[in-house]
Amino acid sequence: MLAVVLQPGNQIALREVPEPRIQGPDEILIQVTTAAICGSDLHAKQGLTPGLKPGVIMGHEFVGRVVEVGQAVIRFRPGDRVAAPASVWCGCCPSCRRGQVQYCERGGIWGGGEIFGSGLQGAQTALVRAPFADACLCAIPDEVPDEQAVFVGDVLSTGYHAARQGNIRTGDVVAVLGCGPIGLAAVISAGLFGPRRVLALDALDNRLELARAYGAVPLDVRQGDASELIRQATNGLGADVVIEAIGNPNTFLQCLRAVRRGGTVSVVGIFPSKVEFPLGRMSAYGLNLSMGLGALKHMDRLMALLASGSLDLSPLVTHVFGLEQALEAYELFEDHKDQCLKVLLKP
Numbered sequence: 001m002l003a004v005v006l007q008p009g010n011q012i013a014l015r016e017v018p019e020p021r022i023q024g025p026d027e028i029l030i031q032v033t034t035a036a037i038c039g040s041d042l043h044a045k046q047g048l049t050p051g052l053k054p055g056v057i058m059g060h061e062f063v064g065r066v067v068e069v070g071q072a073v074i075r076f077r078p079g080d081r082v083a084a085p086a087s088v089w090c091g092c093c094p095s096c097r098r099g100q101v102q103y104c105e106r107g108g109i110w111g112g113g114e115i116f117g118s119g120l121q122g123a124q125t126a127l128v129r130a131p132f133a134d135a136c137l138c139a140i141p142d143e144v145p146d147e148q149a150v151f152v153g154d155v156l157s158t159g160y161h162a163a164r165q166g167n168i169r170t171g172d173v174v175a176v177l178g179c180g181p182i183g184l185a186a187v188i189s190a191g192l193f194g195p196r197r198v199l200a201l202d203a204l205d206n207r208l209e210l211a212r213a214y215g216a217v218p219l220d221v222r223q224g225d226a227s228e229l230i231r232q233a234t235n236g237l238g239a240d241v242v243i244e245a246i247g248n249p250n251t252f253l254q255c256l257r258a259v260r261r262g263g264t265v266s267v268v269g270i271f272p273s274k275v276e277f278p279l280g281r282m283s284a285y286g287l288n289l290s291m292g293l294g295a296l297k298h299m300d301r302l303m304a305l306l307a308s309g310s311l312d313l314s315p316l317v318t319h320v321f322g323l324e325q326a327l328e329a330y331e332l333f334e335d336h337k338d339q340c341l342k343v344l345l346k347p
């Protein structure tokens with residue numbers, strides 16, 4: 001089968017790879033119907049993900065159809081549509097039992113390295129072997145198309161987590177720095193917690209327009225420093241909750257300057273480089289800092305919101321390619337060409 005495979009020298013290539021087989025009774029085999037390219041795939045391609053070795057199949061955002069189930073699997077049957085979380089979990093270890101399934105001690109990201117993985121291959125291919133199927137896969141209702149369901153396991157879970165861990169209270173002003181797919185998912189999710197205003201900051205017109213369509217006040221960072229724009233929009237006070245959805249060290253510092261005294265900075269960007277951490281300032285102003293990977297235990301609820309029609313993520317999909325055009329798709333995504341926001345691959 002054809003797959004997008006990480007190559008030496010920070011390259012990717014389309015390669016023929018062996019088809020996976022079920023290896024345990026709790027596993028299923030999934031035929032991938034839609035996979036997405038994520039910003040962290042670019043980190044991997046650019047050599048910024050520690051421990052990642054060439055030869056691994058790329059991709060951790062996908063949905064598909066069950067083709068085979070292990071003997072112990074009870075929730076799924078061949079033909080069922082399923083959405084995968086970005087990272088699998090076992091359901092039994094101490095992290096899982098605390099409900100922090102994204103930190104499962106036996107889990108790992110699809111196509112992850114030694115730090116983030118447990119030998120799982122990625123999903124930008126035709127077939128994927130999925131362990132812990134009953135614990136961590138999410139059934140897709142008929143009314144949710146692939147183009148929406150594919151966001152539940154990472155983009156929407158992470159955006160929702162950004163809003164939730166920010167402890168947004170009714171009437172708060174929330175600022176989201178970065179209106180890529182995760183930032184827009186954070187804008188949408190912030191709205192679920194009753195803020196009086198969501199400020200959305202970016203430097204690209206199409207992203208700002210989409211943020212406006214999702215009910216946010218767009219602020220163009222080409223017209224000034226992000227923290228200044230947020231202060232101007234809040235009578236100098238700063239926002240109650242500021243969400244960092246980029247993974248940029250400079251943006252993190254802007255978040256600290258943009259949040260009100262005693263407010264919360266919620267970080268969900270993945271930082272591939274070192275970050276300055278001004279603890280003195282944070283302590284003096286009583287700032288709260290929340291961070292972490294997307295809370296994947298909410299997948300079923302988020303899928304239910306999509307099924308009800310109260311959330312619509314389809315505007316995030318700007319491009320769809322066949323798997324054989326994956327290199328072209330990566331180039332488009334990497335360079336933000338053609339107003340690209342999210343690229344889907346159809347194996």
Ligand SMILES: [Zn+2]
Nearest residue numbers: 038040061154
């Ligand atoms: Zn992702």
Ligand SMILES: [Zn+2]
Nearest residue numbers: 090093096104
């Ligand atoms: Zn676990």
